[in-house]
Amino acid sequence: MNQKVILVVDDEPKSRQGIKKTIERTYIDQFQVITANDAKEAMERIDHQKVHVLITDIRMPEVSGLELLKQLKTKAQEPVVIVVSAYSEFDYAHEALELGVVNYLLKPIAKEKLMNAIEKAIDVEKQREETGIFSKMIDGKLLEMQQKSKYSPGVEHALDYIEQHFDKELTLKQVASEVHLNASYLSALFKEELQITFSEYVTRKRIQEAKKLLLSTNLTIAEIAEKTGYHTSKYFIKLFKQYENLTPNSFRKQNVSDS
Template identity: 30%
Template sequence: MYSILIAEDEELERKGLRFTLEQDRRFNIIGEAATGREAVEMAEKYKPDIILLDIKMPGIDGLQAGKIIREKLPEAELIILTAYGKFSYSRQAIRIRAADYLLKPVRPQELLDSLEKIINRLKNKKEAEETLVPPSFIPYKEEEELIEEIKLANLNNIKPVIEKISKVINTRINRPTEEILKSLAYELIILTSRAAISGGADPEQVAELKKKTVLNLKNSKISGRFLEWVEDMIRGFVTLITENWGSGSNSLIDMAKNYINQNYQKSLTLDQVASFTHLNPSYFSRYFKEKTNMNFVEYLTRLRLEKSKELLLSSKLTVDKIALKTGFRSNSYFTSVFKKYEGITPTEFRTTYGQKNL
């Protein structure tokens, strides 16, 4: 019997899901959560095999809850429920390794089909454990780190992560066999291909390279050159990311800048921009500074100042209104920042340079 946790804030939806599951004796519903926080607490307490997670819930949403649950229960199977289109949140869901995405209202047969696939996967994991072959080799922390570096196409930082993964495997398994190394390599191919798509690579190109790479793995012997093989494999997928960036609009930095340019008037945070680019905030912060030679706050401040100068010279809006219109929380703060960067106040700037442009 497989234990299931239902996390859905709408009572009617929860009842419908429960009714469908209760028709199959293989499932045991261990609880129902109406908020993301409840889902995390119940998952940690009952450790279910499968969790149905609605994206939109009060407090922390399903994706945030899923990330926390994934850290605590790396083996749990997650099914994302969304009313916003099956692939709307696919990039974020990749990061928490969701097993499936179902569109609400969930049709009973669609849910059962999804669960059938998960059951088969769980059976395969159990068989793997019985033959002493671990179902998952990569520690969660290193997996998350590797995903972020692949999405950033940062080859220099990818090698140390792979080396850490290799050390962990050698610690867990004394002298890994060719079969175990190939299982690990296959797991890395899946992880890398998903990260490449999330990083901006063309899905069709990724699928084609994935097929070729799996075939290469089947026909190769990687004992004694495991790290070299993995580095070459990842380099191929990273190339697809950078080639797609070359078209301009797919660059993560371009994406971030465009988002900032469109939202600088609002109370914008680094976490919001990082979420838009589907990167961990700490990785995004480091990568943004590396590529722009300034941190996020400085970039945003300079952009707001440039927009404010345009308005000071081209409009008759008061300094108060210009401050609010360009994202500064008050006239006094705006004036303080403006003087720090420009050496004069906004009013002095308008008087001096506005007259010259008449």
């Protein structure tokens, strides 16, 4: 199991080591705790290692904790942040909160308050991770179409049928027959009401389901192709790459490692 990484940034060695030791003694082997003595070293750490929670002093020489948070906004990764300070000025706290800080602790930090802050930060990080994975699985355009409630009965019936049978062979003629409509008429309805063709809708639905399987199972590409209605993995890979600009394998590797 991969450990969550906590980065402690403070220019005062005693404070920095004190926070590190408190976390390590309380959460034995649960977290990997690393340290930095200033913002520059912290950014170097973040550039080379995934950091899940950042605990930073707000007042440091050269680059302050607030400036560090502003720099983080330009990075691909944004850890959950806890700010610590020997000062209780409202302006500092207010700006820190605007920069997405989940907790603002005053020195000297009580052990219980530090532990509560870390547990809250880990919960936030898990929620972000789950939301991130969900967003990678979902086709925004498909979701938008599925949330609309004003479709003609024939299109509604067709969408329900596709939802239940996307893993089987689906043709326009077959679905039209199931919903008791002429194939040409159903095709025209799809274009008019959904602004995409029947075949594109089916493909988007299948690709979305494939992304869910890629991120939540260890099924092979051939097995996923079969479960999403494709006879050959070659054709499935071609379509997946067309829609996602990545092969299924690359999509899986990239997004599983990100999380």
